[in-house]
Amino acid sequence: MPLAVYILGLAIFAQGTSELMPAGLLPEMAADLRVSVPDAGLLISAFAIGMLVGAPVLAVATLRLPRRTVLTAFLGLFALTHVAGALTSSYAVLFATRVAGAFVYAGFWAVAAGTAVGLVPAGSRAKAMSVLAGGLTVASVIGLSGGTVIGQHLGWRAAFWLVAGMSVLAAVGVLATVPGGRPGAAAAPSVPAELRAMARPPLWLAYVTTALTTSALLASFSYLSPLLAEVTGLDAAWVPAVLALYGVGSLIGITLGGRIADARPFAVLAAGVAGLVLTSAALGASAHLAVLAVPLVFLLGAFGFGTNPALNARPLSLAHDAPTLAAAVNVSSFNVGITAGPWLGGLAIDAGLGYPSVAWIGAALGVTALAAVALAAFLNGRTSPAVPEIREITSAL
Template structure:
């Protein structure tokens, strides 16, 4: 795996830490900004809004520009948005910086995915994407915890400065490792050609699978801390350790998935989604019992992230002529799941169904995701059969 792919993973770690860290010090931010905790929580939603829109828009606008230049520009804007956020005392201004930062982060994701895919052979695409997504997994394990510690002890502004500095450092790595210059004339992508490649029902089914699988995971994960304290009865001091266990499971899952997904993507998807359904249902049923719940949190991370390499690589296999837009819309699909899963879980909690209900909802969304995987696998087999028949027909005609 080229060093540049790991540098891109480091860049995702730096930016992904910002996506996650606010959950660790929302009360401190609310007090400092003079707003309520729910209002401060909208800063997380602001990031999701920027991510949802930024990937396809920026991917299309920068399609014909040198990728290294685009990546550096996105990282510079991301870092500056955090500097501005650290310096402001206005809630509105901070909200705007969150949207801007997420907007270019989504664009970075899309362009970085296309770049990583272009740096490796076809049989290593899922592994390259697992390295890229692994940056976010490490952010879940280390970035979230470290950002929380910095925010709680040195103030939330210090956490913003730390993200800005780490992003600048990753930018130096991008400058030194990503090939510069414009692509050759024949390799310059065209927006029209990429848009034509998007007209593929199987591709949109893959995007739907991504959104459903992510929603199934995030429905449970978003309220995991509240479930552990409010239903399982753990002391809040133990929550970071259990979340670290979730992160460890995620890292193991994405590593194993990345090694298998290139050769057997549907095996990874069937195994991961089925495991996610069973783990979510077991988590809901055994939530009051700590000895059962804690190991299930590990499995939730393992199965949930184990599908990630296959979910990331599948669009590239279906849209070979549109690598940038394929990645961009997949980023948006992930964020649809990130937004919808917690929203549905929140509706259940607000309706008085209790914290275990979010895991039942995760299991139900997972069943829908499994149906999408089965349909995708069936269409893939049909496509292969048609191709084989066409090849036989060509041979007979030649004879």
């Protein structure tokens, strides 16, 4: 992997910390902003809303601009939104800064994905994407738990200042490593050409799979902090450690998935989503038992993030002649899931079903995602009979 790919992964770490950290600070943020815990959970969905819109819009708007300049500008704007968020005492203003920050983060993701896959051979795309997504995974290991600890001791605003500072440092790294200049005439992307490449039904089935799988994970993940404190009965001081365990599982899952997904994408998807379903159901049934809930949190991260390299790489393989827009719409698909998961979980909590209900919602969404994976493998097998996709799923399950 070129050094620039790892720097882009570190930039995703800086921004991904902001995407995840409210999950560990929901009680503190709710109390300070004088809103309910489900309302505070919507700050995660607010981030997803910004990414949902920002990825395709900014990908198209910046398609022919120098990538280093665009990536640096996005990081600078992201830092400014977090300075504004740290200074406000209004829930509405904070919600707006979350949307705005996510808007440019989505643009960063789309351009960074196109940049990363352009720097490596075609057979290493999933591995390159696993490095980028690995930045988000490391954020779930270090950023989430570290942000939770900082938020608990110094206030949640301190965590926002930390993200702003890391984003500035990431911008310096991007300036130093990502090639500059405009795309050459032969390689210059064309908006009409990228739009034509997007008109492929299997590509949109891949996006549906991404959205369903992500919502299945986020339904449980978004409320892990209050679930562990109120249902499992863990002391608040132990919650960051368990969230870090989730991050360790995520890192292991995405590393293994990244090594296999280029050669066997459907096997990775089938095994990961099936594991996510079983883990979510087990967590819903045993959330009150710490001896079971804690290792299940680890498995939730491992299975949930194990699918990530395949979810990221498959759209790029289906639309290899439209890498920027394909990656952008996939970012939006991830964020459809990130929006839907916490929203559905919040509805269940508001209805009085309790925090374990969010894990059952995750399991149900996972079953739907598994059906989408099976359909995609079947269709792929019909068009490429030499590829034993159905056998891959059978062996994985």
